[in-house]
Amino acid sequence: MNEYPNKEGQDIPQLGAMKEYMEDIPIPSDIDDKIWSGIRAGRQRRRRRVYSRIAAYTACLLLLASAASVRFSPAVAAYVGEIPGLRPFVELIHYDKGLELAIENDFMQPIGLSDEHDGIKVTIDGMIADESRIIVFYTIENMDGQKSVVSLNKVELPDNRDISISHGFYANNEDWKSIQGTIDFYPNDQGEFPDALNLQLEIDKVTETATIDADWGFSIPIDKAKFEGMKETYAINQTVTVEGQRITFGKMTVHPTRIELETAYDPANTKKLFYFDDLRLEDEKGEIFGTITNGVSGSDISENSHVLYFQSNYFRKPEHLYLRASSIRALDKDKLEVKVDLDRRELLALPDSLLTIKEAGASDEDGQDMLVFGLKNENPLDQGRAYSLFDMEYTDASGQSFRSSRTGSSGEEYRLYIPRKSYQSPLTLRIADYPARIHGDINIKIK
Amino acid sequence: MGNELLVAAAKRGDDAAFYSLITQHKEKMYRMAHSYLKNETDALEAVQEATCRAYMQIHKLKEPEYFGSWLIRILMNYCADEVKRKARRNDGQQAAAAALDPHAASAESALLERVMLESAVEQLDANYKKVIQLKYYHDLTITEIARTLQKPEGTIKTWLHKALGGLRQRLGKEGEPNE
Numbered sequence: 001m002n003e004y005p006n007k008e009g010q011d012i013p014q015l016g017a018m019k020e021y022m023e024d025i026p027i028p029s030d031i032d033d034k035i036w037s038g039i040r041a042g043r044q045r046r047r048r049r050v051y052s053r054i055a056a057y058t059a060c061l062l063l064l065a066s067a068a069s070v071r072f073s074p075a076v077a078a079y080v081g082e083i084p085g086l087r088p089f090v091e092l093i094h095y096d097k098g099l100e101l102a103i104e105n106d107f108m109q110p111i112g113l114s115d116e117h118d119g120i121k122v123t124i125d126g127m128i129a130d131e132s133r134i135i136v137f138y139t140i141e142n143m144d145g146q147k148s149v150v151s152l153n154k155v156e157l158p159d160n161r162d163i164s165i166s167h168g169f170y171a172n173n174e175d176w177k178s179i180q181g182t183i184d185f186y187p188n189d190q191g192e193f194p195d196a197l198n199l200q201l202e203i204d205k206v207t208e209t210a211t212i213d214a215d216w217g218f219s220i221p222i223d224k225a226k227f228e229g230m231k232e233t234y235a236i237n238q239t240v241t242v243e244g245q246r247i248t249f250g251k252m253t254v255h256p257t258r259i260e261l262e263t264a265y266d267p268a269n270t271k272k273l274f275y276f277d278d279l280r281l282e283d284e285k286g287e288i289f290g291t292i293t294n295g296v297s298g299s300d301i302s303e304n305s306h307v308l309y310f311q312s313n314y315f316r317k318p319e320h321l322y323l324r325a326s327s328i329r330a331l332d333k334d335k336l337e338v339k340v341d342l343d344r345r346e347l348l349a350l351p352d353s354l355l356t357i358k359e360a361g362a363s364d365e366d367g368q369d370m371l372v373f374g375l376k377n378e379n380p381l382d383q384g385r386a387y388s389l390f391d392m393e394y395t396d397a398s399g400q401s402f403r404s405s406r407t408g409s410s411g412e413e414y415r416l417y418i419p420r421k422s423y424q425s426p427l428t429l430r431i432a433d434y435p436a437r438i439h440g441d442i443n444i445k446i447k
Numbered sequence: 448m449g450n451e452l453l454v455a456a457a458k459r460g461d462d463a464a465f466y467s468l469i470t471q472h473k474e475k476m477y478r479m480a481h482s483y484l485k486n487e488t489d490a491l492e493a494v495q496e497a498t499c500r501a502y503m504q505i506h507k508l509k510e511p512e513y514f515g516s517w518l519i520r521i522l523m524n525y526c527a528d529e530v531k532r533k534a535r536r537n538d539g540q541q542a543a544a545a546a547l548d549p550h551a552a553s554a555e556s557a558l559l560e561r562v563m564l565e566s567a568v569e570q571l572d573a574n575y576k577k578v579i580q581l582k583y584y585h586d587l588t589i590t591e592i593a594r595t596l597q598k599p600e601g602t603i604k605t606w607l608h609k610a611l612g613g614l615r616q617r618l619g620k621e622g623e624p625n626e
Contacts, residue, residue: 038498
């Protein structure tokens with residue numbers, strides 16, 4: 001081989017001319033505007049992204065806990081018994097009563113598009129769609145039995161960047177034959193879905209260094225007539241007070257795939273409200289539909305107002321509907337900061353004695369230190385719940401802010417991984433969820 | 448302010464710092480996007496999208512001194528996806544082989560040579576094409592290319608060697624001595 005590749009290519013003089021040609025391409029004057037547009041878009045997308053990632057993470061834990069006991073309601077079991085091939089998909093959505101009802105009511109749009117590269121075939125089997133959400137069901141098949149662990153690395157709609165995408169992927173072993181899963185799509189900011197989703201997937205083989213240089217691409221038609229005019233809206237506009245904290249429920253929108261509820265907290269509240277423990281919709285027969293626990297569970301409108309998502313009882317056609325809750329996780333606003341003295345491994349500020357620090361030091365990952373907290377929590381409401389205790393952003397004593405790369409929890413232990421740096425102790429973390437509660441009786445008649 | 452300080456400020460959410468980092472590379476970004484996408488509108492769109500993605504991911508950037516390579520990598524990934532997407536939309540036709548630029552070279556023969564070269568480069572494997580473009584169109588060193596593509600320098604040298612071989616063949620220079 002040539003020892004001096006920098007000198008190579010001199011026999012192709014056209015190559016040398018290319019540099020000059022490139023430098024002659026004029027730079028348009030509005031490029032600076034475009035850069036600022038990019039920054040604005042990045043700021044917006046980053047905000048959304050973080051929220052749904054946290055939701056997905058929590059959901060993952062819940063899913064692990066419930067995967068062992070997949071059960072169907074008798075009606076769904078009967079329905080999927082009749083249609084061969086549908087059963088595995090119902091298993092994928094068994095955590096959401098509203099989606100089960102949608103399948104039972106023939107709301108699935110069959111698709112059946114396939115694309116194959118490098119022995120891996122992806123089929124888009126079908127979708128459940130309405131104005132607010134699309135759930136795409138796919139199957140990945142290992143056509144020639146190659147031994148490698150794969151992961152769904154990238155899911156993109158290049159034509160529609162204002163649609164949020166959320167997907168999980170189950171770990172597989174080397175001998176896999178087929179994998180099934182779902183991908184969720186949500187339009188941002190009251191946007192609409194196009195007539196077709198131009199979907200691109202990238203699948204990586206984890207065991208090989210070289211990635212497959214291919215995308216699996218699909219143009220998936222959306223039958224909009226199937227859900228036209230199905231949306232129902234209710235203006236609730238009622239404010240309730242729980243232990244002195246004011247909460248306003250605004251508009252509720254019922255779609256077949258989910259119900260959206262605008263919820264606002266009074267900025268003058270003395271406590272920061274994190275999450276409802278048992279917010280639910282009940283009909284006249286006492287049947288309950290809870291919030292969405294797997295997937296996107298909420299999105300921010302502003303610091304104090306959110307949209308919460310419920311499993312949908314659209315297909316039940318309830319006559320009366322009540323919004324009820326009795327317990328909310330909340331903490332005094334002046335207790336939200338936790339200060340960690342890194343040298344003495346002590347908490348200088350903390351919400352209460354449930355929280356302790358167990359370790360502060362090196363983790364087994366390169367360049368990452370780790371803070372390990374203990375959370376003593378015997379509340380039966382929290383059985384099996386893993387708290388995402390802190391925001392990912394934190395600051396040191398100099399006021400500089402940093403970002404944690406990941407968190408972990410096991411039992412009553414919570415780990416925050418932080419990049420190894422020479423921090424000025426103490427670090428200030430901000431609580432994002434905590435086992436402290438306010439109680440009351442929220443009971444609102446919606447219809 | 449040094450670049451590492453700028454990156455640190457950008458990570459803290461200082462938009463002005465982030466903007467000044469991007470502007471250092473804007474001409475390279477635009478020209479690179481232009482060489483993939485062949486028109487002003489798409490190239491500007493690429494600059495915007497790459498800026499947006501860099502903004503979202505800057506907290507993951509581990510080596511602030513290589514901000515430029517990292518940014519160009521983001522841009523190239525976007526452009527490569529765009530080219531594929533267009534090709535698919537045009538029913539398999541090579542979108543890349545599309546247009547001749549109006550502000551092309553003055554001499555017709557130079558234009559012709561460039562077009563032939565570009566079309567030969569377009570036919571190379573994806574990695575070979577990237578190496579040729581980065582080295583000859585955008586004047587990056589082997590070290591910079593290695594950093595941008597996240598491959599060892601040895602790999603880049605091999606790719607470059609093979610890519611040049613492929614070009615010679617396509618340009619009908621096969622058989623000429625190449626040492």
